[in-house]
Amino acid sequence: MPRYHRLGNLPKSRHTQFRKPDGSFYPEQLFSTHGFSGPMTLMHHLNLPTSVQEWRDLGPCGVKLLDAEPLRHRHLLTAEMPAKGDAISGRIPLMGNQDVTWNQAKVADQMANFFKNAECDEILFIHDGSGELDSMFGTVPFQPGDYIVIPRGTIWKIRFDSLPVRMLTFESRGEVTIPKRYRNNYGQLMEHAPYHERDIRPPTELKTFDEKGEFLVVVKARNRYTGYIYNYHPFDIVGWDGFTYPWAFSIHDFSPITGKLHMPPPIHQTFQGHNFVVCSFCPRVLDYHPEAVVIPYNHSNVDSDEVLYYVNDKFGSRKGIKEGSITLHPLGIPHGPQPGAVEASIGATKTEELAVMLDTYHPLYLTEEALKLEDENYWKSWQVPNS
Ligand SMILES: [Fe+2]
Numbered sequence: 001m002p003r004y005h006r007l008g009n010l011p012k013s014r015h016t017q018f019r020k021p022d023g024s025f026y027p028e029q030l031f032s033t034h035g036f037s038g039p040m041t042l043m044h045h046l047n048l049p050t051s052v053q054e055w056r057d058l059g060p061c062g063v064k065l066l067d068a069e070p071l072r073h074r075h076l077l078t079a080e081m082p083a084k085g086d087a088i089s090g091r092i093p094l095m096g097n098q099d100v101t102w103n104q105a106k107v108a109d110q111m112a113n114f115f116k117n118a119e120c121d122e123i124l125f126i127h128d129g130s131g132e133l134d135s136m137f138g139t140v141p142f143q144p145g146d147y148i149v150i151p152r153g154t155i156w157k158i159r160f161d162s163l164p165v166r167m168l169t170f171e172s173r174g175e176v177t178i179p180k181r182y183r184n185n186y187g188q189l190m191e192h193a194p195y196h197e198r199d200i201r202p203p204t205e206l207k208t209f210d211e212k213g214e215f216l217v218v219v220k221a222r223n224r225y226t227g228y229i230y231n232y233h234p235f236d237i238v239g240w241d242g243f244t245y246p247w248a249f250s251i252h253d254f255s256p257i258t259g260k261l262h263m264p265p266p267i268h269q270t271f272q273g274h275n276f277v278v279c280s281f282c283p284r285v286l287d288y289h290p291e292a293v294v295i296p297y298n299h300s301n302v303d304s305d306e307v308l309y310y311v312n313d314k315f316g317s318r319k320g321i322k323e324g325s326i327t328l329h330p331l332g333i334p335h336g337p338q339p340g341a342v343e344a345s346i347g348a349t350k351t352e353e354l355a356v357m358l359d360t361y362h363p364l365y366l367t368e369e370a371l372k373l374e375d376e377n378y379w380k381s382w383q384v385p386n387s
Pocket of ligand 1: 299329335
C-alpha cells in the first residue's frame with residue numbers, strides 16, 4: 001500500500017504467458033484486498049494457488065467481549081503476564097469492538113505452522129524482540145519498536161531471534177492505511193508528514209521455496225481457525241509487483257511534530273483504520289512558550305475511547321504507570337494529568353516517553369482476560385481529598 005514495489009522475476013507484460021524451463025506455466029494470481037479497486041498485487045507461483053489437499057476445522061477463535069460494564073477509567077498491567085504460545089496461539093484479546101481487536105502477547109514459542117488472517121489487516125507492534133517476518137511476498141527483518149503492517153490474506157510466519165517477546169497485534173476489520181492528510185495527490189508522503197518513504201521497509205528478499213511435502217496454513221476467518229493443508233510450500237512465488245505486501249516502520253523513525261504550545265494527539269498519528277487511529281508518542285522536545293504547560297490539559301474525548309500502551313515508564317502526565325501498562329480512558333468522561341503532575345512538569349524541556357495509542361470512535365469492550373490484569377484503583381488516581 002505505501003508505494004509500488006516488486007521482487008523476483010515477472011514477464012514483461014501482465015497476463016501473458018510466463019513459462020518455466022520445462023515449458024509449463026507459472027500460474028498467475030491477482031491479490032487484491034478491496035475488490036478490484038483497492039491496492040493489489042500480481043504474482044506468479046510455482047504451483048496452482050487454488051490447489052488444496054485437505055482442510056480441517058481447528059476450532060473457534062471468536063472474542064467474547066464484556067458488554068455490561070459500568071463506565072470508568074481502566075488500567076491493565078501486562079508486565080506480569082506469563083509467556084505463552086506462539087505469535088498466534090499466544091495472543092490474548094484484551095479489548096475490541098466492531099472495527100478493531102487489541103491482542104496482547106508474551107510469546108514463548110516459535111511458530112510451527114503458517115498463518116493467514118483472511119478477514120483482517122494486522123498491525124504488529126514488537127516491544128522487545130528482533131527477528132524476521134517471512135511471508136509469501138518475502139522477508140521483513142524487524143527490531144524492537146517496529147510496527148509491521150500485514151494485509152489480510154497474506155500467508156506468513158514469524159521467527160524471533162530469542163524468546164520471550166512482548167508484542168501487540170491490532171486486528172482491523174477495515175483497511176490499515178497511511179493517513180490521507182500526509183499524502184499528496186500522487187500518494188507520496190508530504191514534507192509535513194512525521195515519516196518518509198525511506199522509513200518504510202517493504203520485504204527485502206523474495207525466497208522462493210520449490211518444496212513438496214505437507215504444509216499447514218492456519219486460516220483465521222468467521223471466528224474459527226481452519227487448517228489448509230498444501231502439498232507444496234506456500235512461499236512459492238517467483239515474482240510479484242504491486243501495492244499490497246507486508247511492511248515495517250520503526251516507532252524510533254517517527255519524527256515528532258513539536259510546537260510553542262501543547263500539540264494535540266493527532267500530530268502523533270501513525271496509521272489510519274476504519275473508525276480508529278494508531279498514534280506514536282515518542283521522545284521529543286516539549287513546548288517552548290516561556291510559560292507553557294508542557295503536559296496535556298484535561299480533555300473530554302466525548303466521542304472516542306483512548307487506549308495507551310506504555311512502552312516505557314516515562315510518561316510525564318500520568319502517575320502509577322509501569323512499562324507494559326495499558327490505560328483505557330473511555331468516551332464520555334474527562335481525563336488528564338493526575339493531581340500535582342502539572343506543577344511537577346513546569347520547567348521540563350523534553351520527554352523520553354514512548355507509547356502506542358489506539359483511539360476508536362466506537363466504544364471498546366474489555367474481555368475477562370483483561371480483568372485479570374486490572375489495577376482496580378486506577379480511577380481513584382485523580383481524587384483530590386476533601387479539605
Ligand atoms: Fe488523552
